[in-house]
Amino acid sequence: MGYLSVFDMLKIGIGPSSSHTFGPWTAARKWIHELILSGALFNEIKVELYGSLALTGKGHCTDKAILFGLMNFDPEEVDENLLDFYFNSARENKLIVHDLLRIRFDLISDIQFLKNTVLPYHSNGMKFKAYLNEALVAEDIFYSIGGGFIVKEGETESALTENKELPYPCPSPKDLVTTAFKHHLSISDLVLENEKMLRPEVEIKARLMNIWSVMKKAAYAGCHQEGILPGGLEVKRRAAALNKQLLRVHDYNNADEWMEAMKVGRDFKKVITRISCLALAINEVNASMGRIVTAPTNGSAGVVPAVLFYYICFSGQEVKDDDICRFLLTAGEIGKYFKLGATISAAAGGCQAEIGVSSSMAAAALTECLGGSPAQVLMAAEIAAEHHLGLTCDPVGGLVQIPCIERNSMGAIKAITASMMALAGNPDYAKVSLENVISTMKETAEEMNEKFKETSLGGLAVNVSVKFSEC
Structure with a gap:
């Protein structure tokens, strides 16, 4: 494990939960950013929530957080007073606007809360799927592991930190x-x-x-x-x-x-x-x-x-x-x-x-x-x-x-x-x-x-x- 910064422990974000709101928000934002950079063509997104995310996701605004992440809002900078407006607009129009993209997304049917299934790595698991005319073009799993930290399946937590030669290494x-x-x-x-x-x-x-x-x-x-x-x-x-x-x-x-x-x-x-x-x-x-x-x-x-x-x-x-x-x-x-x-x-x-x-x-x-x-x-x-x-x-x-x-x-x-x-x-x-x-x-x-x-x-x-x- 590389060096974990103080700023990894003290992060500016939006409530109510770092693992159920901030983490999914960050994961959704990271996923769609990587998807766009890959050059993939898609016009529809679906999300599956597992374990604890599914059981308490509604109360923790997980659905809203994922929506805002897919819309590329920065939790540190977005005007929190406008979040309800953005949410209601997306829910009514069944559409996500991400920069210049307009993506079909129905908050009721396109986010599934799978309460009886837990993914192997952590109880806060989520799966993102992208479709082009109903054909699956991309699928990735992320885990929200607490404190706003996320891990993509296939990666390790060590990838979240920087390996630095410290003047005063103190592992314990x-x-x-x-x-x-x-x-x-x-x-x-x-x-x-x-x-x-x-x-x-x-x-x-x-x-x-x-x-x-x-x-x-x-x-x-x-x-x-x-x-x-x-x-x-x-x-x-x-x-x-x-x-x-x-x-x-x-x-x-x-x-x-x-x-x-x-x-x-x-x-x-x-x-x-x-x-x-x-x-x-x-x-x-x-x-x-x-x-x-x-x-x-x-x-x-x-x-x-x-x-x-x-x-x-x-x-x-x-x-x-x-x-x-x-x-x-x-x-x-x-x-x-x-x-x-x-x-x-x-x-x-x-x-x-x-x-x-x-x-x-x-x-x-x-x-x-x-x-x-x-x-x-x-x-x-x-x-x-x-x-x-x-x-x-x-x-x-x-x-x-x-x-x-x-x-x-x-x-x-x-x-x-x-x-x-x-x-x-x-x-x-x-x-x-x-x-x-x-x-x-x-x-x-x-x-x-x-x-x-x-x-x-x-x-x-x-x-x-x-x-x-x-x-």
Whole structure:
């Protein structure tokens, strides 16, 4: 496996799910691009969804994501406010417009949800077929493997990363601590030096600050949007009402002024409530097909930014742009070890692989920025991840709403707690390592019953009685 960049772990995309929305969107876009480059002639497309993609695809907007990918929309740049318009137009006209191509595509009949079939490599499988006057001209299988990562059948995950000779290769968390200690580097400095093998430092920091900008915009939007979340569960948005309660005496006109208003009043109750509110806000945006940052997934997108808000607004430190970059570099580095050593896909490992990993990333990043040693950083990551082991993924109605949104708040609070414990502790006396937790997460994922892996066939998904107003 080549080098996995921090920007592979922190990607800008559209909600509600990295594996069921962002991944299929990316796969569809890649497939049709390759098909057009091949020179193949076609005028009709059909798509088959398998396993978890079929079981919860409607709730996760997989059909919409595939449509937008086939239309060549970039999830990082498309105007998310126009997505409903594009979807309704394609559904009514039974037509995809891709640049200069006009392709027959009926959303009802040309996307099949094969709920009882799982393809061999991963439970999130999809097959794309192209036809010319009803004759099959191309057929390819893709897998969405979590965090927006995709794999085309016949390729390997190693093809997704770049092989680079790094100044500080650290294949394991233990290597990370040893190397940082040996060279008198912080973890974020070490990661930055490795990232500079891919792109200039000025570009790295610009991209990191853009990631922070998207996080901030999502939090601000979520804290100021009321109403009911889409999907039919009739889940009421809570972040806006909570934000009003917390800032009822303050005036502000933009996100930066809003952040300054947050800093007034730092008693424990207000701080803990504010962090919960921010995590809720971001994942309400995610649930409504808004733009967020995978960290490491869409379903867990609220944890890392909520803890970053805590660091900026409530740590009592003066936080500059370079400090925000340090936070994100550390978070991304920790996420990579879970991606390579276990999984970040709820369809493969349950919610321990999403909220558990995001909490670990956030705990490590906060510890780094509060002055923790490299060993304390990994200790914080271990504590946060350890106490999410075994967490199932059981979305009610197949939507990233219940219990997913609240779980982001819990993951953020656990991350802060883990950081405080690590900063007050001595890693020399720790009995559990981050490697232990990652290998345990992998084993737990492999042994977990499939009904608890984002299928909506078990847990809260079957024990909570709901009626849908729409679907």
